[in-house]
Amino acid sequence: MKLFGVLFGRTKTKSSQVAKERLKLVLVHDRIKVSPELLDTLKGELIGAISKHIDIDQAGMEVTITRGDKFDKLVANIPIRRSR
Amino acid sequence: MANVITITSGKGGVGKTTATANLGTALAQRGCKVAVVDADIGLRNLDVVMGLENRIVYDLVDVVEGQCRLRQALIKDKRLPELYLLPAAQTRDKNAVDPKDMIKLCDQLREDFDFVLIDSPAGIEQGYKNAVAPADQVIVITTPEVSAVRDADRIIGLLESAEKRSPRLVINRLKPSMVKRGDMMDTADVLEILAIELLGIVPEDDSIVVSTNRGEPVALNGKTRAGMAFQNIARRLLGDEVPFPEFNDGPGLLGRLWGFVRSRPIDFKARN
Incomplete structure (x- = not known):
């Protein structure tokens, strides 16, 4: 199953979602000092x-x-x- | 009485100058009398984007220092009779002007214009403060990238603490095909994070580069995607209700197949 995922590129979270989550986290600290x-x-x-x-x-x-x-x-x- | 609108972003290179030139153009096409002001002292560019770089005699700092009258420094656009540029000084720095000077200058401009659009420099220091001080409204421009959105959030926070009217957002350089395959944050993602009113979405468009090469704002040609987007934003600034179009023109079937074929080996390598 894992091999299947690797071959078809479905194991990684979409990079846009990664961006959003990372942003949310960094902004919490940016916003509140x-x-x-x-x-x-x-x-x-x-x-x-x-x-x-x-x-x-x-x-x-x-x-x-x-x-x-x-x-x-x-x-x-x-x-x-x-x-x- | 004019509306003074500052276009700012925090991060550099997200499209403040392009947006200022194009919104000025689009508003002037709709019959408004518009002054675009380059507040990026020392790094002026609004003049070249508009193709007016050869006509500069006096600049903003000359006006502030009383070396010339405001009218002498305003450059009339080549194409639109209602559009004027007040260029920044190139050989001075941001400290040549302070927020009080900018407020005074814009009060003078208000008498003669319907819209005054101020192109802010990047950053959150003196130049930004100068650009924002006279604003009735602020447009925050960002691209759907982590660094640009983070900086936009910072700017929004600063505007809130300066008790400016809540800014509105323009998302620039959105690539529908990347959004479609989940590799770029979409409008909803950016709005969820920044939580301010959306004013416009400008899709990535090669014609921006071409038009900047020629010094002819893309909004002059309403047929381009970016030009149309700027026209829509101008209409919203005038109070029209313009729906936000869906950008569903990612690659077609053949394009997707090609993308599939091309992307596989790279993906595979990345995982090894």
């Missing part, structure tokens, strides 16, 4: 604030910026440790 360092700082402070009250998995925590239709979102994914 949030550096990776600032995201790290935010992450550290969030961990500090939340772990006082909830047992969270600090290593699994992610803070990212994503692009929505109307807003760009600051998304924090914070896994909570199960007690049992």
Whole structure:
């Protein structure tokens, strides 16, 4: 099947879609002046604030910026440790 | 009272000067009195694109510095009696003029013209600021490429923070055949990313090169694809509702077969 794909050139994503996705990603950072360092700082402070009250998995925590239709979102994914 | 419209892009080489010359031409053909202003001081080109390079005596900087009157610097077009060019200085730099000078200059032009089109230099520095300062409307021009769209996004952001009226977009050099095979972003892709109003789509057209070679804007010949596209944009600037045409003229069956035959070995090599 893979060979078939290679022969007929259907395995690659269309380059226009690649362009669009890359642009979306780069523009999120162009538009909001949030550096990776600032995201790290935010992450550290969030961990500090939340772990006082909830047992969270600090290593699994992610803070990212994503692009929505109307807003760009600051998304924090914070896994909570199960007690049992 | 004239409408002052600045054509800008951020990135160089996407077609600001060509668009300015052609929109000026198309508007003048429709009976509007138009002044096109080259704000790219030090790198002037609007004069050659319009075929008026041999008629320059005074330029924009001469007017700003009071070396001549505005009327003396305006060059009448060869073909259209309602079209005038105010050329940029070639031996000076962008700092010879500031935004206040441009506003004052355009206020003078407003008295005599229906439209003042300003050809902005590339970039986001002094020259761009000068070009945008007097604008009532801004046209952002881009091509469907990553670098041009990124820079257009930057310009749109800057215009928003300068509280200019929301700019409108012209997508230039669209290649329908590449869009068709998924190798070029289409209009919807670009609009999704930039999220501003679409003013026009100009398809890639060899006749642009030919017309620029001759110094005769392509809009003079409404039969060319690009010329027609610029005519449509001019009509939209005048408030007409002009539908956006589909460009479905990619290669025909034979062309596609040839493309298929030709592209296979290259694709194959790329994967090895």
